[in-house]
Amino acid sequence: MTTTDLPASLISTLPGHYYIDAAVFALEQTRIFETMWFCAVRSADLPTPGKFRKVQVGRESVLIVRSRDGQLRAFLNICRHRGAQICTDDSGEVKRAFQCPYHAWTYDLEGKLIAAPNLTKMPDIDRVQYGLVPVHLREWLGYAWVSLAKEPPSFENDVMGAITVGRTVFVNLVPEHVIFHRMFPVAVDRTIVECDWLYTREVVESGKDVSRSVELFHRVNEQDFEACERTQPAMSSRAYANGGVLVPSEHHIGEFHDWLTQRLSD
Numbered sequence: 499m500t501t502t503d504l505p506a507s508l509i510s511t512l513p514g515h516y517y518i519d520a521a522v523f524a525l526e527q528t529r530i531f532e533t534m535w536f537c538a539v540r541s542a543d544l545p546t547p548g549k550f551r552k553v554q555v556g557r558e559s560v561l562i563v564r565s566r567d568g569q570l571r572a573f574l575n576i577c578r579h580r581g582a583q584i585c586t587d588d589s590g591e592v593k594r595a596f597q598c599p600y601h602a603w604t605y606d607l608e609g610k611l612i613a614a615p616n617l618t619k620m621p622d623i624d625r626v627q628y629g630l631v632p633v634h635l636r637e638w639l640g641y642a643w644v645s646l647a648k649e650p651p652s653f654e655n656d657v658m659g660a661i662t663v664g665r666t667v668f669v670n671l672v673p674e675h676v677i678f679h680r681m682f683p684v685a686v687d688r689t690i691v692e693c694d695w696l697y698t699r700e701v702v703e704s705g706k707d708v709s710r711s712v713e714l715f716h717r718v719n720e721q722d723f724e725a726c727e728r729t730q731p732a733m734s735s736r737a738y739a740n741g742g743v744l745v746p747s748e749h750h751i752g753e754f755h756d757w758l759t760q761r762l763s764d
């Protein structure tokens with residue numbers, strides 16, 4: 499049955515291959531996650547200079563660090579010497595600098611090359627030019643957003659315009675708190691989800707026990723993850739070759755599918 503054969507109350511989903519095809523995943527990486535603004539870390543998780551997180555953005559490993567001037571900065575996690583990954587830990591703290599474990603090229607928290615064996619014998623090296631490759635970073639709503647694009651899209655339009663937020667993160671608004679999901683696609687069939695429960699200042703300062711409301715949405719998350727894990731293997735089935743259908747209460751998901759196919763065909 500094709501889309502045109504569907505009764506008016508049904509909209510077709512994406513066909514199954516969208517969820518298993520490495521070529522589609524590669525397009526998603528390049529045209530979405532490496533192009534748009536990507537919500538990477540919670541700013542408060544990096545409170546002091548030297549604290550860092552390593553996150554996967556599209557195909558790139560990105561280091562986000564609180565530098566000495568108090569700003570958050572982002573860099574590609576790649577040594578400029580021979581390309582070793584600088585950090586393999588997902589998070590941590592360095593004192594003053596990142597040192598590559600391979601031959602000890604060392605970069606300060608602003609990314610500048612500050613030491614390397616025999617660096618003084620290479621006076622023609624521009625230490626900023628051979629520093630860590632910077633990545634665009636903006637802070638908003640207590641989160642650091644990064645963009646790998648050479649010229650990132652307008653942050654104001656693409657992120658602050660709430661519509662796009664719904665495409666790269668999930669936000670659930672409930673009384674007294676917000677539940678904020680960030681998603682890190684790491685393989686065609688695997689995504690890591692990080693979820694934060696953000697309470698109003700009044701709730702935090704009152705010392706109120708929030709464990710029940712956390713527990714409640716934690717259960718919702720677990721049910722959703724289970725549903726995804728149950729559905730993912732079916733994407734390669736011939737039963738789903740043309741996709742499934744969205745019932746009226748799900749029609750809004752069709753808008754996301756339209757947006758996605760448009761992005762991938764641009």
Ligand code: FES
Pocket residue numbers: 577578579580581582598599600601602603
């Ligand atoms: S690859 Fe990093 S110092 Fe050589």
